[in-house]
Amino acid sequence: MTFSNLLIQWYLQNKRDLPWRNTTNPYPIWLSEIILQQTRVAQGTPYFYNFLNQFPTVNHLAQADEQQVLKLWQGLGYYSRARNLHQTAQYIVNELDGIFPNSYAGLLRLKGIGEYTAAAIASFAYNEPVPVVDGNVFRVLSRYFGIESDISLGKTKKEFTALAAELLPKDQPALFNQAIMEFGALQCVPKSPSCEDCIFNTSCVALQKGLVGELPVKSKKLKVSHRYFNYIVVTDTNGNTKLQQRTDKGIWYNLYEFPLIETQKEEGFETIAPLIQNDASFGASVISIQEVNPISIVHKLSHQHLHIKFWKVTLDGALDDGVTDQQLKAFPFPIVIHNFIEDVWAK
DNA sequence: AAGGCGGGGTT
C-alpha cells in the first residue's frame, strides 16, 4: 500500500463530519477556507454557519456593507480576511457575473486567495489535481520523510509543494488533500503525537530517527512589542458615548473603538486626567474622570501585547456625534472592547 | 525575504 492510499484509507475511517465538506459549491468552500486561515476548526465553525445564514450566496455577501461583514467577523481576528472576502464577493458579482473562477490559476488572482486557498478550492470544488500545502502538510511530510529543511524559507515551500504534487493521486485530489490535512490535525499533531497508534509508525523517518519533536524545523521567531492604550469612555447628558473608526494601517483597520490616548508606558491618573480635560474634541466640559481598571488588562495579539486601561468620563453637555447604547450594538469592535462593553459598560 | 496581522487553544 502506498503512502497516499494508506492516508486516504485512514481518512475515510477517521474524518470529522464538517459542514463544508458535503458540497462542491465554491461559495461555501471559499468561505470556509478564508475563515479557517490560521484559525482552528472549532473556532471558525460558528462563524461559517453565521455567514452562510446571513449571506446564503455570493450575491448576498456582495450587497452587504463592509461594516456588516466586519461585525459578523468580530472576534475572529485577522480582519483583512473579512475586508478581502467582501471585496472579492463584489468583484465576482460585478466583474465575473457571479461565477467563481473555475481553475487554480483563476482563483489565485483573487484578493485574499493565496496558493494554499486556491489549491483547496480548486481541488474540493473542481477536482483539479493541485496539492495543498498548509501547516498540517508541512508537519506530516517533514516527519514522514524526515525532511529537515526550514519551513520558514520560500525555497522549502516549493520543495514541499513538489513533493505533495508527486504524492497526489491525480484521480482523487480532493480526497488526498482533505486526508493529509485531517491527518495532521488529528493524528500527527504538533506536540506529543501518539506515534504508537499511528498507521505509519513503521515507515515514518522522524519516528525512526527520534526527530518527531524536532520536525518540522521552523526558524522564524516573531518579536512582541508592548503598547499602552487608554480608552476614554465618555457619557454625555443624553447617556450617549463617543466612538471612532481606526483608519490608520495597522491592527484593527476599519474597526471601531473609544477615543484613544496611546502612551509610551503605563500611566496613571496624574498623567491621563489632564490629557482628557484638555481634549476639546468632546465639545463639552468634563465633570468627572474615573479609572475603571487601575490594573491594566493585557490583551495579547500574536505580535503585540496591549496594556489597556479604560477611563470613564462624564460630560456636562451633549456630544454632537453621540452613540446610543442601542446603536453601539451594530459597530464592529476588537474583541477586547466588545468584552468591555458587554461585561462592564452594559452593567 | 521579512514583517505585520487576532484571538484562542494546547502543552
Next chain:
DNA sequence: AACCCAGCCTT
C-alpha cells in the same frame, strides 16, 4: 511562556 492554528499581503 511558547507554540500553533485548513495563510495572505505589503514592503
